[in-house]
Amino acid sequence: MQNKKSSIGWRNENQHPSLSEVFSSVSVPKQKGIWKKLFAFTGPGLLIAVGYMDPGNWATDIAGGSKFGYMLLSVIFISNFFAIILQHLALKLGIVCERDLAQACRDHYPPYINFMLWILCEIAIAACDLAEIIGSVLALKLLFGVPMTWGVFITVIDVLIILFFQYKGFRYIESVVAALIFTIIVCFSFEIISSKPEIIPILKGIVPNPEIIRNSHSFYISIGILGATVMPHNLYLHSSIIQTRNYPRTIEGKKMAIKYATIDSTLSLSLAFFINAAILIVSAATFHKAGHTEVADIMDAHKLLTPLLGSSLAGIFFALALLASGQNSTLTGTLAGQIVMEGFLNIKLKPWIRRLITRLIAIVPAMIASIVYGEKGTTELLIISQIILSIQLSFAIVPLVNFTGNYEKMGPFVNGTILKIISWVITIIIVLLNLFLIYDTFLGRR
Structure with missing residues (x-):
């Protein structure tokens, strides 16, 4: 038997389950087998990790690697640590x-x-959807030569694909995401092997370098990496999809769920760190090493990979990874949109209607940019989408840290003193850096 829904510290005692159609639908074995329980909780972390490797991260990682070599690896590492803490909350x-x-x-x-x-x-989710569209459109152009305008229309079809997997069951969605992540890992493993990076500089790059702060350009790119890493919709998404697991709604059951869900989240975000680091490493070992220090555009990076690495497969794998990244983010964006609308407004729409609304909002600016400005316009639009996400980020982090640090709401699970300090420090850093990025973008000299 499950306990009555926790309502201490909340106004509404009769809250409907989040994602009610899949709530508590994935069974968790009652026996004490560690690996079976861990497998049962594996999945939500992979869906979250997708947001940390979406097309919006690619431009900053490519720019950082081409301009400063391996130096900004430490920024990716720190950003990933921030993500692990916030997703745990x-x-x-x-x-x-x-x-x-x-x-x-x-x-x-x-x-x-x-x-x-x-x-x-909603604006942030539309902006994230915009980044997914642009990533998929660029990948379709690179792989099959599809004109960008037609590519935008093709991305609407993924609504049907998503609906199919949603009706099959939540485990199917997790399996598709896992397969796409595996595709990205294989592609960038090939890129790393082909680029032959230097191990010692990579290890040095993981250690924070004071030059990152002293150099205004590296500091600016670092803020971009940090701002594009923690996705606000992921915090809404993770707090919902973890409830798809059928664990006992008791104190002991919740302790067990937090333990295994945190392991799943941490391991999945480690994969995201590998992919983001791989993008920067390939950029550093290929572009920076060859003297191409101003590469910040996805299309330019693709054009240079094949001649510099001497393999036609380099460009193909790069584009394939980009397509997998865009489609993966589409899946999680759909769920996040549903969670946000149902959670804030207590209004339920059919998944295909909700998805179509979000996609149409993102398609309009993507279509205008592709027609008027071409490839360069989509790159600028990608940057704008990340700025919008940065603006919304603070409005998701502050409530999360506040709620999980409140004893009336969390009871014995309230954040401990050390976790409270760490989470508020992370919050303040992210808020200040994002404010600086927004100010510099609109009022600065850039």
Whole structure:
């Protein structure tokens, strides 16, 4: 038997389950086998990791590697540490309070604040969807020569693909994501082997270098890497999809769920670190080494890979990884959109309607940019989408850290003193750096 839904510290005692159609649908073995339980909890972390390797991250990683070699690997490492902490808080909120972050906000804040948070979150999801469209469109052009305008229309078809897997079951969605992540890993493993990077400089790059702060350009790119790493919709997503597991809704059951879900999340984000680091390493070993220090465009990177590495497969694998990245992000963006709308507004739409609305909002600017500006326009649009995500990020992190540090809401699962300090320090750093990035973008000299 499951305990009554946790309602301590919340206004609404009769909260509907998050993603009710798949809530508690994945069985967790009752026996004490560690590996069987870990396998049962494996999946949500992979869906979260997708947001940390989407096309929006590629431009900053490529630019950092081409301009500064391996030096900014430490920034990717630190960003990944921030992500691990914040995703741990998100999954803990979902498990302990049996609310996703959107539902928690609706139960805590007054209606006008919730409406503002919902609008900001919807804009951020549309911006993320925009990045996915651009990534997929560029990949289709690189792989099959599909004109960019037609590529934008083709991306609408993935609505049907997503719906198919949603109706098959949540484990099917996780399996598709895992397969696409595996594709990306294989592709970049080939790129790394082909680029023959130097091991010692890579190890040095993981150690923070004071030059990163002293050099204004490296500092700017570092902020871009950090700002593009932690995706706000991932915090809403993780707090929801972790509840698809059928663990006992008791104190001991929740302790077990937090333990295995954190392992899943940490290991999955380690894969995301490998992929982001691989993009930067390939850029450093290929472009920086050859003197191409101003490569910041995905299309330019693709054009240079084949002649520099001497293999036609280099460009193909690069484009294939980009396509897998864009399609992977599409899957998680769909779920995040559903969670946010249902959580903030308590309104349910059919998945295909919700997905079509989000995609159409993103398609319009993507279509305009592809027609008017071509490839260069889509790159600029990609940068703008990351800025929008940066603006919304603070509005997701602050409530999350606040809720999980509140004893009335979390009870015995409240963040300990050390975790509270770490999470608030991370929050302050991200907020300040994102504010600087926004200011520099709109009012600075860049």
